[in-house]
Amino acid sequence: MAAKAPKKGRFVTLEGLEGAGKTSCLHAVVETLQRRGLDPVLTREPGGTPVGEALRELLLDPRHRGMSAEAELLAVFAARAEHLQKVILPALERGQWVVSDRFTDASYAYQGGGRGIDSQRIAALEEWLQNGFQPDLTLFLDVPVSVGLGRAAARAGEADRFEQEEQAFFEAVRGAYLKRADDDPARVHRIDASRSPEVVASDVAASVESFVTRVVTGGTE
Numbered sequence: 001m002a003a004k005a006p007k008k009g010r011f012v013t014l015e016g017l018e019g020a021g022k023t024s025c026l027h028a029v030v031e032t033l034q035r036r037g038l039d040p041v042l043t044r045e046p047g048g049t050p051v052g053e054a055l056r057e058l059l060l061d062p063r064h065r066g067m068s069a070e071a072e073l074l075a076v077f078a079a080r081a082e083h084l085q086k087v088i089l090p091a092l093e094r095g096q097w098v099v100s101d102r103f104t105d106a107s108y109a110y111q112g113g114g115r116g117i118d119s120q121r122i123a124a125l126e127e128w129l130q131n132g133f134q135p136d137l138t139l140f141l142d143v144p145v146s147v148g149l150g151r152a153a154a155r156a157g158e159a160d161r162f163e164q165e166e167q168a169f170f171e172a173v174r175g176a177y178l179k180r181a182d183d184d185p186a187r188v189h190r191i192d193a194s195r196s197p198e199v200v201a202s203d204v205a206a207s208v209e210s211f212v213t214r215v216v217t218g219g220t221e
Helices: 022-035 050-060 069-093 104-114 119-130 145-154 167-183 197-216
Strands: 011-016 041-044 098-101 137-142 188-192
Touching: 011 022, 011 104, 011 197, 022 098, 022 137, 022 197, 041 069, 050 069, 069 098, 069 104, 069 119, 104 119, 104 167, 137 167, 137 197, 145 167, 167 188, 188 197
Parallel strands: 011 098, 011 137, 041 098, 137 188
Antiparallel strands: none
């Protein structure tokens, strides 16, 4: 069921390609919010709930590499529906800030740009499910595809279903992310993630600090 989000808390998301460094930056966001006396909820997509985590396992499993683009998109939004109703909206209602590793921008990037699904189809699902609800701040960690894939390949463990895609797929994903950032610069802040993790995390913390200050001083709803 679609639901309009309350505006007591704030919703911050991180987006980016594989190898962009979202994990370390998520810690920087949480630590910045905690220093400001806030109690953030850290979550992720797909996932965040038992149903969402089960769908995440299915979506990332390399055995399902032949999954249709439409099934993939619907599975992502099914996980998101549960995530919104069980985690995100209740936390915002309690006045907490929510920090999520990915949200709907990822659907436009991966299923839209990468899989080639028409953005209007994604928008229809977004409107039905989210009823206009969007993150208050999105940090897009932008990294050249070759750099991101190189970092991802250096990690231990088997590559998941998305990580096994070709470079052209990720170029299309990055292009879709860049368009999202260009279309909504007030919400989506592009951060050059090709630099050292320490420099990137510092920029992320500064962006969050600036946003919190605007909220506290009444500069944003």
